[in-house]
Amino acid sequence: MKFDDVLKKIGEFGTYQKVLYVVVCLPAINCGILMLISVFALGVPKHRCAIPGYDNDTYDACSILVNETIPLSNDPDLKYNACYIFPMNVSNYDNYSYPINATSHKCDKWVYDKSEFEETLTTEFNLVCEDAKVTKQTVIKTLFFAGFLVGSIGFGFLSDRFGRKNTLHSSFMLVVMSGITIYWVKSVTLYIILRFLVGAACAGIFLTSYVIGMEMVGPSKRLWAGTLIHTFFAIGHVTLAGMAYFVRDWRNLELYAAIPNIVYLAYYWLIPESPRWLLANGRREEAECVLRKAAKINGVRLQNGRFLDRYNENEDSGKVWHLFRSRVMTIRTLVIFFNWLVVALVYYGLSLSANKLGINVYLDFLLLSLCEFPACALCILLFNRIGRKKLHMMFMGVGGLACIGTVISKEYGDNNAAIALSLIGKTGAAGAFASIYVYSAELFPTTVRNSGIGASSCAARLGAMAAPIIADINGLLNTEREDWTMVIFGSASLAAGILTLLLPETVNRALPETIEDAERFTMMYVHEEQMRLLER
Template sequence: MNFDEILEKLGEFGRYQKIVYFLAVCLPSVSGGAFMVISVFLLGVPDHRCALPALENDTYEIQNEAHRSLVEIYIPNTDPDDETLLYDRCNYFVYTNDTVTNFTKDSKQKSKCSEWVYSDDIHGKTFATKMNIVCEDRFRISLAKSMFFVGVLFGAFGFGNLSDAIGRKKTLCSAAILMMVSSIGLSWASSYVAYVLIRFCMGASYGGTSCGFIIGMEMVGPRKRVYAGIVTNYFFAFGFILLGGIAYVLRDWFWIELCLSIPTVFYLSYWWIIPESPRWLLRKGRLEEAEMILRRAAEVNKVLLPEKLFDEEAQNTPSTVRIWSLFSSKTLLTRTLILFFNWMVVSMTYYGLSLNTGNLAGDFYLNYFLTAVMDFPAYTLCLMLMDRWGRKKCHCSAMILGGIACLSTILTTTFGGKDLQWLTTTLAMIGKLGSAAAFAVIYVFSAELYPTVVRNAGMGASSCCARIGGILAPYVADSGVLIGGQFGKAVPLVIIGAASVVAGLMSLKLPETLNTRMPDTIADGISFGTTEYNKMADVTLSVEPPSKENITSKL
């Protein structure tokens, strides 16, 4: 038997595979989801103003009338038309006269703040307030957020190559150690540079935990891989919700980070409880070890495997070609560029909307919770509709629906003001729903479009494009803060919406893959979607979903 036939005898998603899938795929996804957007709380910047130079115990909240008078004298609002700005956040007035009674317009001059006071209505203590990353240093927040995604990119490259060389299990355990050390160490970051470097390492470790996804999915049978690949997204979204609940209770960046990082110590036990991928062992010629794992799985699943498991086909590694082959014809070039752009935009919109929570009107924690919850109906709709509507219709509809919803916020913020703030938030949630659904679909859609001989390379390159989108996401989310005012609240959503609509329309040029045999060779990839290909391939009403070798995790 070849390996997929063994999995059919073993049980395509039996008890043993479910245990490995839960431990190696689902639990790391919870941590990954939390760490991916934890900067919303760690780098949150609450309302703030300059600290009064003449007052020792100044607080953002007005304590009494004397306090109010001092604030109005030293730090008045320089833009009365901007209802979102109560005080000048970066400057205060220095008066040339010595007595308060002689304060006049002519006797004052503006000076930059050196100390600030912060509101504690939403956030308690954050790393941004600890380091006073405000005013002209505000750009450093976007940089710190994006460095996590840069780390994911490097981690995906480094740990991905390492997993092929030394094995999935060893690589997963190495990434788990890095995640534990970096996440716990971040709690004690004492400088901005230290924070950025540690977050980079956390991103790299998250990229490395994809090896757990590979272990889990390589042991799932052909007909269960699409569902198993999407179900893990529920755990990723649960990590969002868990983060929000912990942040709501603790309100202090140190305890939030520490509380979420301590459970990563459990991943060290994977060295003893997670098996190596039998597929990888088989490719390395380590047949006895692969057979031992499969027979152990058979015992747990209570099935009986034949005495001889592997045939010559199972022991041969299929030949592949270079990724440059995807650019060898106009047809493949067009499809590849469209996929690359969609991966970048999907990632930018998904993480951009997640990081944009603080820029929405209304209750901060409620908005964050709604943003996280939107993932669940999105993934459920994907499971229900992908095999009915097809991949292209689902992906295009999700991108355009979410894009139009985000674009519409320009109307609600420009003409609605406070009266339509609830509608702006609702449209942003619809945008998150669309981006989450599109993110789930594009994994399967891309894997089914790339020819077998270059599928792994194509999915890896697509994942890199997604990382570029993730790096851009913090800058898009924070663009509204730089602009300010009601219009600034809509700017990130307009950028995200426009990009989503364009990417969704471009995806219409891609062929449908539902109920069609996947292309194997470069020639198949060129003719895929044509009448000639359908006749040659003898299209069936059902086809095996792509294997995990062809579907990478959501790095």
């Protein structure tokens, strides 16, 4: 008797599992907040050089002195240059009080527009102009996702070694300590270190919560459960938009995002250890106690005595490198890895580029966040109707074309169309993120499924690390064109969608148990289709 058979006996998704699932999904809301808080904490408001000797200078100040001191900007959205200033000893001015034949130089003090942000890390530490404006912010965002990668690997190991419950509690402790400490940072370096730790903690929280929830769900309900957790993540993004709108100081915003995680420390006493993990580690009596409690709450009556005596789970014996033993599996695995990388790249890249939609950063971010709900709904509605492969290709193809379409729209000056296409692109990325979880899990054979998903997740983290770089690529390349980011996102999505043609469909099919089964998967599919045609 395997564990899935046990779940069928006690109820695949009864009252017990539903309550447990919601409870472990709630932290995903906080992860959603912390994952993208840099959109607001590192916000770059409009700015210009401060006039030397005038301590009460503000960005909105309009005077002859400003015209005499600050060069005009080449940016059509700005009146004054953001990084250069004229010397104070200029003697010749034109009729508009602008210096004649004066040479500007870089400044070291700025005044900022307070209409969108009261204070951000960028304004407090003056991370503006040339290298400071893009490079340091890009490094901060990239290293956060590097922390997520390290956390995925580290907490994944701890989860298998010491249990899901202990790992989840450790992750909560880390996010509380590092998140709250950010409030008192006095340097950018310390902020980077703490955000790295927050990223690692978020990985431990989200992935461990996902595992705890999914390990108690029966096989026929995992499609729903695997998709719905993404809606909790999206709720976090929507919540962040509201929080940031009302809390416009970056220190307070970071603090308010970290404090609620204290509540989750109570999970150590509220949620059980995963019975699947307990069985894998020889703790059968504890597992039976958890499962009997679940059955009782589900209204299922079990036989007296130890009903797990006939339990005999064949543990995964394969390693991730077994996926590269043949040409068929090598190509299939690389295509899956590439899809995970691209999905994360586009998903986080579009989210981090929220300020580029052109409305305002709060509404832009909210609209992009709301796109995730219809994406998840489409997954649930269409997974079994059109199949995993076609649905994933649809998300990648439509999302990619929409990203490229924004460039064309902007070229013709249609900003409304560009906004709409950007939202479609984000919907495609969100839907692809939800679909690739399910699709790739079904493509990997049972013997290496855990290893395959773990490796795929690492590929996704690499894509997430690249997302801030691509999102800021216009500034890094020092180009005035603003379309490189969307072209890269769109092209990568289309490439990943086209490569998905090399993968077999998995809907309504027996999943592969071994590497050999997986290698024959495509041929089996062709044979099954031929048999269906003959039956007709």
